[in-house]
Amino acid sequence: MTIKLPSPDEPLRIGTRGSPLALAQAHETARRLGAAFDLPDAAFEVVVIRTTGDDRAMIAADRPLKEIGNKGLFTREIEQQLSSGGIDIAVHSMKDMPTVQPEGLVLDCYLPREDPRDAFISPGGGAITDLAHGTVVGTSSLRRKAQLLNRRPDLTVVEFRGNVQTRLKKLQDGVAAATFLAMAGLRRMNMDGTIPMTAIDPNDMLPAVAQGAIGIERRMDDDRTAQMLAAIHDGDTDLRLSAERSFLATLDGSCETPIAGLAELDGDSLRLRGEILSPDGAESFAGEISGAASDGAALGRQLATELLGKAGDDFFAWKG
């Protein structure tokens, strides 16, 4: 079946948030689609959509996100535009996406995954182990906070929100001595090499589920878009995310739950590592599982069940 490709007259509309990282991801998507179908830049239109999360984050920039809103805060308006036909695709950081999509939308196209590791950013250089007793570290990620306090309970963690540029500015202003950012974001904005940072070994700090992966969402009934996205979909990323996201889904995790998970491929086999922590980092349960790469979803469920068993029934009680 031949499809009617987008053109400068009828461009494919790509919905995204307006942060520099989100825009870089949207343009990467346009570039890959353009290359796959030999289309000019003008066949794509990047549509910036302001979300409730962006608005509320402006109002209460120093309050933890979990106090401001709930799941979907940064995606709701984008998904509404997608459902109503205002845009044709939505580009997302997969680590920010819930494991279930709204009725009528599908999220099954992934670009090749970037480096999934966290980066430790400290103008003073050095590593986590070099930080002096009581040093202030900024992060808004419950996972990073819990993992850090688990290793270094003596450190002080302060809320550090905003986009990558805002957080780096706070470091410069001395609000904290160090912070964490995803390597993937820094790479996609060509910022690696421009700031003092060290990639953290996943053995020391396991990244967020799906970190470094970009997902592209579409309407379920939009066959043209489905065919276009199939051409840029990355199968290895899919196998890895299947395992990680089934691990997350079984734990019933959200961005408010300290959960980490990383799947890696070795030929036809897959190794999944996972960790769950209490928010204060005092308790941590970690494990790993290996099996056939095609069994990722089952491996994810199995590892999650194992960690839930280790942690005990009361572990998630604080979730409220």
Ligand SMILES: NCc1[nH]cc(CCC(=O)O)c1CC(=O)O
């Ligand atoms: N929650 C914000 C967010 N969502 C995705 C990324 C980084 C890019 C990625 O993981 O693909 C970031 C910023 C960060 O953690 O540094």
